[in-house]
Amino acid sequence: MTDDxxxxxxxxxxxxxxxxGRPEGAHQEHWEQATAEIDGAAAKPKKTAKKAAAKPVKADAKPKAAKPAAAKSGKAKSK
Known part of the structure; x- marks a missing residue:
C-alpha cells in the first residue's frame, strides 16, 4: 500500500x-469503509465539465409526445 x-x-x-459519534470497537469497519471509498473513487472516471453541467430532469416531467407523421413531412393537419 502506498503511503499516500x-x-x-x-x-x-x-x-x-x-x-x-466516536464509538469504541468499530475501527475495522471504519477502515474497510474508508478503503472502499478511496479505492472506489480512484477506479471511477471523473465527470467532465459538460456532464456535470447537464440539465437535470424533473421527476414530475412528462415525456413529449411524438409529432404526427404528417407534421414531420410538412403537411400540417388543420384543426
Missing part, C-alpha cells in the same frame, strides 16, 4: 469514526 493511499484511508476512517 494509506494516509488518505486513515484520514477518511477517522472522519467516518467522528461522524458515527
Amino acid at each position: 493511499r494509506q494516509d488518505r484511508i486513515r484520514q477518511r476512517a477517522h472522519e467516518i469514526w467522528e461522524q458515527a
Whole structure:
C-alpha cells in the first residue's frame, strides 16, 4: 500500500469514526469503509465539465409526445 493511499484511508476512517459519534470497537469497519471509498473513487472516471453541467430532469416531467407523421413531412393537419 502506498503511503499516500494509506494516509488518505486513515484520514477518511477517522472522519467516518467522528461522524458515527466516536464509538469504541468499530475501527475495522471504519477502515474497510474508508478503503472502499478511496479505492472506489480512484477506479471511477471523473465527470467532465459538460456532464456535470447537464440539465437535470424533473421527476414530475412528462415525456413529449411524438409529432404526427404528417407534421414531420410538412403537411400540417388543420384543426
